[in-house]
Amino acid sequence: MSDLTVPAPPAHIPPPLWLLAEVTYKCPLHCVFCYNPLNYAENRKELSTEQWKDVLRQARKMGAAQLGFSGGEPLVRDDLEEMIGEAHQLGFYTNLITSGIGLTETRIARMKELGLDHIQLSFQDSTKEMNDFLSSTKTFDLKSRVAKLIKKYDYPMVLNVVLHRYNLDHVGRIIEMAVEMDVEYLELANTQYYGWGMVNRDQLMPTREQLERAEAVVNEYRAKLGNKIRILFVVPDYFEERPKACMNGWGSVFLAVAADGSALPCHAAKSLPGLEFPNVADTPLHEIWYESDAFNRYRGNAWMKEPCRSCSEKDKDFGGCRCQAYALTGDAANADPVCSKSPQHNDVKQIVMQAQLKPVTVEEKPLLFRTDANSMRYASIPIKEERDKVT
């Protein structure tokens, strides 16, 4: 679909700078906080190598400079190297976002030759037991070997650990692990409640005290380690009074392409009803980004309702996250209710309070692992109703 005579972009819409290529939804892990769509298993269609290369060319031509290969587990695709090579040739900065499963020395060496710039490796915890429990796999030792390989081949490395009730108290040990691995960045990513994270929210939600302790530990290490490792730790938005500037604004810098070719303004956007996401297999990327209803729906601020419309901070946080607004209020055009100005902010406070008073234990309500079988239970069922029903 490459169009070599690309029309000039409308002056008021900036080009996409970040392309996230979710090349497959297949994944050997079964993480309980995964943001992938619950019904991912329903649609197994994946773009071909040539289609992906074409997407890369179109996005680069429009101005995208950062490229993430993600999924699912991108290493499941045996043509990943070919895509990396193409991306590097086009001038992208290429990031591989991986669980590490499938990253053999042969592949990692080949990717280096082809120009892969950086690898982000995920761990679920500093302990083997919790890592293996939360991912429902025996992968801790394997991941540890991959971490060594990444450094052996001299890649800059981000260690990513998703945080929640079960590992927030291990933050000190997680940082020690990152120091031992000699990583450049440690991303302590508090769980965001989308997809599988949302259905498991009651069990994963930490207490405020846990968060405060963890933040204090992070700050101690930051002072001690200085510039040696950059540690990213952001307090989860449920505990805040203002929403995150989600995606830096809808259709502003970020463009995700899902495994089947749907183009998304945010990785969780498929959870929103009433939006038809164009597919890169039959629509040029330029048209998708600048002209499609999906990308224009929440672009800018004309779509906003009160309290956002008259808010002095509307161009700072863009009213927060559309997917969260929908999941928690039933209307994606509402203010993200983590904002204290939202009339539904109290609902969020209740959710946090419940975690505080009487945490839901795994014994009461088992964690739902991201498996194909569990995913099929969500096939063709709107997510919100299903979340309320499934226990």
Next chain:
Amino acid sequence: MTMDIAATPKLARLFRMQWEEAQGAYVLLYPEGMVKLNQSAGEILKRCDGVRDVTAIVADIEQSFGAAGLEPEVMSFLDIATERGWIV
């Protein structure tokens, strides 16, 4: 912390610098991030090749832009760039 005038700064291993036509600017690319550089930052950083010292960088910029007395400005930017880990 002030940059030594005899130092030969170079871009840190974590960063890649390139011209981006769509943004009309030099950018620094690093794991999952990008910094858009203003014109003077771009002009200074592209001369940080690990060979030229600060004196030579200043002289080259002054010559390219037909200006004089740019040393304080260059030094102050190099300090910021060091602090942010862009150069070593």
